[in-house]
Amino acid sequence: MRVLLTGSSGWLGRFLAPMLRHAGHTVTGLDVAPGAFTDTIGSVADRALIDRLFSERRIEAVIHSGALHKPDIARYPAQAFIDVNVSGTLNVLEAAIAHRAKGMVFTSTTSLMISTAIREARAAEAVWIDETLAPLEPRNIYGVTKLAAEQLCRLFHAEHGLPVLVLRTARFFPEDDDTHRSLAGENMKANEFLHRRLTVEDAAAAHIVALERMAEIGTGTFIVSAPTPFARDETAALKYDAAAVIAHHFPDAAALYATRGWTLPATIDRVYDARRAEQLLGFRAQTDFAAILRALRDGLPLPFTHDADYISPIITQ
Template identity: 60%
Template sequence: MRILLTGSSGWLGSALAPRLRALGHDVTGLDPVPSSETRIVGSVADRDLVMRAVEENRIEAIIHSGALHKPDIERHRNEDFVETNVRGTLNLLDAAAAFGVQRFVFTSTTSLMISESIRTTGFTGGARKAAWLTEHMSPEPRNIYGVTKLSAEQLCRLYHLQFGLPVIVLRTARFFPEADDMAHVIEQSDANTKANELLFRRLTVEDAADAHIAALEKGPQLGFETFIISAPTPFQPEDCAALIADAPSVVARYFPDYPALYTKKGWTMFSSIDRVYDASRARDRLGFVCKTSFADVLARLVAE
């Protein structure tokens, strides 16, 4: 397929483009930042550029992973987020409808599912317990990043309804390489924190890329779907109260060897976990499961 990949110079795009080419696809990268993966340097907010890119390259599929992200909030105005994340998505959808694009994959974020109350208190349904998050919840984004991503999701849904465009929305959990913005509070090494997060809110960039390939392949069959993409959690909904009160004990129930392995490494578990992303719908409907999980981290620790 001839694929337009936005965000091609970014962390995800740089992992995804080579995978797509290895599968025989012709990839046209579009990104404001030049790179070896980017053929067109420019913004998705530039409507004329987007229209030309889709028409002139006879694009058959669009993977839209380009966006302003949460860390950009400190450097950009709300208007910039609307222009890039909302208008940019609209431009791509219009181009898809105008030039017969056959499938569209949109990179969204689990961040839009975290309301201020979940982030600050862990309350859900009036009881103090971790939030068990599925695609069926009604999001209440807490910042401009989440608001614009949710708006873009709704545009994707609209264009499926109006034009029959197959669209798969992937709400990806954390896969960024940067240290957590609360690292100074957590007082853990970056590797320790990222390992812990694989239990409930993280995946590798390689798994994120593979999820997009699965969505690209299944798009026409599924029509319109939204999927949480995160490493498979060992937890169950009935664990949510204990996860807030004493997360290490819950983890030890599922992984009895973890305390000794962590002690040897000098690592610690989070004392409390306030949310769990349930990726079972992606497993059941998309046929996708992340390859890397918390169990793999422990296996590496055993091998050290």
């Protein structure tokens, strides 16, 4: 298919574009910043540009991953998030209908599911997070605008029959966490594969699967994260003695971590359950916590990227 990929210069886009081409798709990359896979510099907030690309490139499908993200809150005003994340999504959806596209895959985020109460770990046990979690109370402008964009996707499917699959991706950014500094970046990322992270390669692969199945499925929202080893009946123990639960599943984890001077989490406050994506979408992330331990055990490179100096593309127009 002829695919419009928004956000083609971003961390996901630089992995997703070559995967799409390898799968036989023709890719038009759109981003606000230059990149190896970006054909057009511009914003999804520019409706005329979106229409022109659909017309000139005869776009058949969209992977809409272009957005302002949580770290951008410190760089851009709230209105920019409305313009890009909400109005930009509306522009792409309307163009898809006008130009009779076959459907869209929308890159969303698990962040919009995390309320202030969840973020501050107020619950007596780890919060089990799947697609049924409600009510959704995003804690910042990023989450609010991504949730609004999801609702636009739902509306366009309901009103126009446009196939739209929403992927709520867990963390896959390469840089350090901008709010938590208690652990070294690689240690923190490794820990998160237990309950809230995936590799960028797996995130990209999920989009390929969604693109290929969107017409068949029609609509749906899916959490995309590394498969957790935990069960729902372990949530209380995870909150108060995560080390014991981890040791039950991975008896040598503590010793393997010690070889790096790493620390396992003493408490886990949330767990992302990605089983719906596996059962209905047919996607399961390849890299999980067991893969991290295999790399430590066998002296292999870690199966994820950590780049403390990474900065997401900056708006140039």
